[in-house]
Amino acid sequence: MIACQLPPRALVLSWSNSLRRDIHYKIVVPHDNVKLRKRRVSAQWEGNASIISSTTAAADGQQQLKILIVAGGTGGHVYPGIAIADEIKNLDNTAQVEFAGTKDRLEWSAVPKAGFSISAVDAVAIRRPLYSLQNLLVPLKLLRALFSCWKLLNKIRPHVVVGTGGYVSGPLCLTAAICGYPVVIQEQNAYAGITNRLLGRIAQTVFVAFWAATAYFPKDRCMLYGNPTRVELGQYVSAAVARRIFFPNDEQRSTADLEVAGLQSGRRGKKEVVLILGGSLGSMAINEAMAGIAAKMLEEHPERYIIWQTGPKYYEDVLQGIAYSHPRLAVFPYVNAMQMAYAAADLVVARAGASTCSELLVTRKPSILIPSRNVTEDHQTKNAEAMTEAGCARLLSEEALTSSALASLIDELLGDNVLLSDMMEKALKAAAPDAAKQIAQHILLLANKQASRVAA
Structure with missing residues (x-):
């Protein structure tokens, strides 16, 4: 033995907690649902367009792009972030990609092993049930977390902030949106988590793995790409x-x-x-x-x-x-x-x-x-x-x-x-083997647009 x-x-990657109907549609049911199929094709076409545009922008851009990814808690949140980060570096090796997370969870060891730096920020967990007495301290913890996130953002000044879920992503993405940084989130599950559901209201783009997840977000902001997986x-x-x-x-x-x-x-x-x-x-x-x-x-x-x-x-x-x-x-x-x-x-x-x-x-x-x-x-x-x-x-x-x-x-x-x-x-x-690449391309597109605004 x-x-x-x-x-x-570590090379473990993440996939969504899918609802049965999504895979059932994709694999078992013949493609006779024209309306749903058009929605999927439309989302995919938007993604392809962003791939072409972002590649050109990354090649022509003069300013170093800075991407901050916040992921925490479990591998289901952390490894999609790592997969996206890898693809960003593959597409633009001059890009600066950094992570934010908590010191006592998986991200603190997994991210450095993957070759990326990580900074500590405070997380705010909402306990279940919502009427739990522990939730009485949430407002105070949130204020402290927002302040630590503001300091980190002021230090890094990213062009795009990417949230892949977990309680730690809530305060940082919220602070980023308040400060005017573009925010995007990636939802691995067909049943969206509470943090991402809240962040979906302020995010510019929501990358979803299954069309069912769009029920929890503004549909005009959703892009259906699948879940990121490591190359x-x-x-x-x-x-x-x-x-x-x-x-x-x-x-x-x-x-x-x-x-x-x-x-x-x-x-x-x-x-x-x-x-x-x-x-x-x-x-x-x-x-x-x-x-x-x-x-x-x-x-x-x-x-x-x-x-x-x-x-x-x-x-x-x-x-x-x-x-x-x-x-x-x-x-x-x-x-x-x-x-x-x-x-x-x-x-x-x-x-x-x-x-x-x-x-x-x-x-x-x-x-x-x-x-x-x-x-x-x-x-x-x-x-x-x-x-x-x-x-x-x-x-x-x-x-x-x-x-x-x-x-x-x-x-x-x-x-x-x-x-x-x-x-x-x-x-x-x-499987959706190209999801990480498509998401990375779109993030680079947004980053280049933000860099142009800053330069102007």
């Missing part, structure tokens, strides 16, 4: 190369060895990798289910390998709980090189969070999705249902999650190569 953390920087996830990586990263001591098995493994497992001898993810924080339910089947699965399937991300909180407990070492089992608290993990995997077992679903679509990975019950508005179940109806995944509810149920579903999917191929093709159809 390999128990360590990989050195490459690395869309690049080809050999499965054999990726697997050697996780199993460096795995000896090359001869054809005869693989044939024996195939006879023992009832299938042809072919290496297959199961990737276990519980989100960036991990999942106790998934860890417990896997702990009950890992040893038996590797024993019964000599051609099978397991890459298991436990989450930092559960890592030591998992190691102690399984008390099991195997050359085809790699356990990590957190996988930094996600592009390699997906390249190595034949099947993914995961939560149905925004980031994970986006990655699964872009990397075309068949999956078993186990939604968390502890999320607002039960977004993960909606994600999993949408992915299942699209044919990209299988849903296994946490209530039905047992070691035996999970093992049976893994064996069923890995035992049907035709089904796996079909799931891969359907995932590709649902």
Whole structure:
């Protein structure tokens, strides 16, 4: 068993918590809804026009463009911001891209790993329910947060401020709008978060992943681009190369060895990798289910390998709980090189969070999705249902999650190569690999316009 953390920087990306009808429209339902289709095409055409214009502006501009991205809380907010930042730098390597966030959340470690600087600002969280006594202090906290945001804006003087969600984006985007800076936001979910819903009233542009999200924003400001994903996830990586990263001591098995493994497992001898993810924080339910089947699965399937991300909180407990070492089992608290993990995997077992679903679509990975019950508005179940109806995944509810149920579903999917191929093709159809580039192009267009105004 390999128990360590990989050195490459975090490359996890984000996808929206989609409503079922959006993916259902895109994948399952024939395109006979002309009115809705025209809306989608119109939004996409506007995006294409901005791409052409911003490329020219970036090439001709003399002043260095400054972009400030505020993202915080979870990977679902942070990694879209990083994806946009990467594309901005790809399009204009002279642009100055900086981040703002809080010191005690994911952004404080993920952003520097991605190669960008980050400044600390105060966040203001609105507790649920709204009548919570903790919300009585919100006005005072907001004033303090607005002041810290004003100081940061006065220091950086960005041409555009980009908010990708989370409580930290509220005060900064609000302050930016008051001070006259252009503000744009990116909404990953079909059901928009409360912060972005409020910011949508002051934002010049709202980038949405699904048309359903436009119900929460002024429609004339919405652009339908999909969710930003990192370029690395869309690049080809050999499965054999990726697997050697996780199993460096795995000896090359001869054809005869693989044939024996195939006879023992009832299938042809072919290496297959199961990737276990519980989100960036991990999942106790998934860890417990896997702990009950890992040893038996590797024993019964000599051609099978397991890459298991436990989450930092559960890592030591998992190691102690399984008390099991195997050359085809790699356990990590957190996988930094996600592009390699997906390249190595034949099947993914995961939560149905925004980031994970986006990655699964872009990397075309068949999956078993186990939604968390502890999320607002039960977004993960909606994600999993949408992915299942699209044919990209299988849903296994946490209530039905047992070691035996999970093992049976893994064996069923890995035992049907035709089904796996079909799931891969359907995932590709649902993906939006160019979203980050299109959003970055539009941001550069706005930045160039603002720079021209400032210069004038």
